[in-house]
Amino acid sequence: MMLNLLKAKIHRATITESDLNYEGSISIDPLLLEASGILPYEQVDVLNITNGQRFTTYAIKADKRGKGDIKVNGAAARLVQKGDLVIICAFAAMSEPVAKKYKPTLVFVDKNNKKIK
Numbered sequence: 001m002m003l004n005l006l007k008a009k010i011h012r013a014t015i016t017e018s019d020l021n022y023e024g025s026i027s028i029d030p031l032l033l034e035a036s037g038i039l040p041y042e043q044v045d046v047l048n049i050t051n052g053q054r055f056t057t058y059a060i061k062a063d064k065r066g067k068g069d070i071k072v073n074g075a076a077a078r079l080v081q082k083g084d085l086v087i088i089c090a091f092a093a094m095s096e097p098v099a100k101k102y103k104p105t106l107v108f109v110d111k112n113n114k115k116i117k
Contacts, residue, residue: 007092008036008105012049013113015084017071024074026088027062032070035115036107038090045091046072050084059088068113 010032026046028038038044044059055076062069070088072080080086094102110116 001096002093003096003099004091004093005099005102006104007090008038008107009090010036010038010088010107010109012085013070013088013109014068014111015072015080015082015086016069016113017082018077018080019071019073020075020077022073022077024057024076025060026057026076027069027071027073028059028088029067029069029113030061030065032068032107032109032113032115033059033061035105036088036090037105038088042090045089046076046080047087047089048080048084049086050081051079053079055079059090068109070113 038059045056047054108116
């Protein structure tokens, strides 16, 4: 049996921009992708703390490293506004014996999307 567990999350990130006319995805500062272990093009769930919306998309690298950009693109841009707080989660399938020992990577950020833990 395979179980789906939380692989990684970026907790309480602030949306810096949304672009309805861009091909769908969520652009994430490369430093945060690396810290979390979320890979470019990996499926992620985005949980909007501000308005309760939840959606699935895929992660891509934001253009500028270290700037703290979190940008929602495409149709999902209707589900967020600049300044909204979100949790970005990635999941992984694993066997039960592996799952019992697995610990996800948790990245906590400040209001400027800089890693604090």
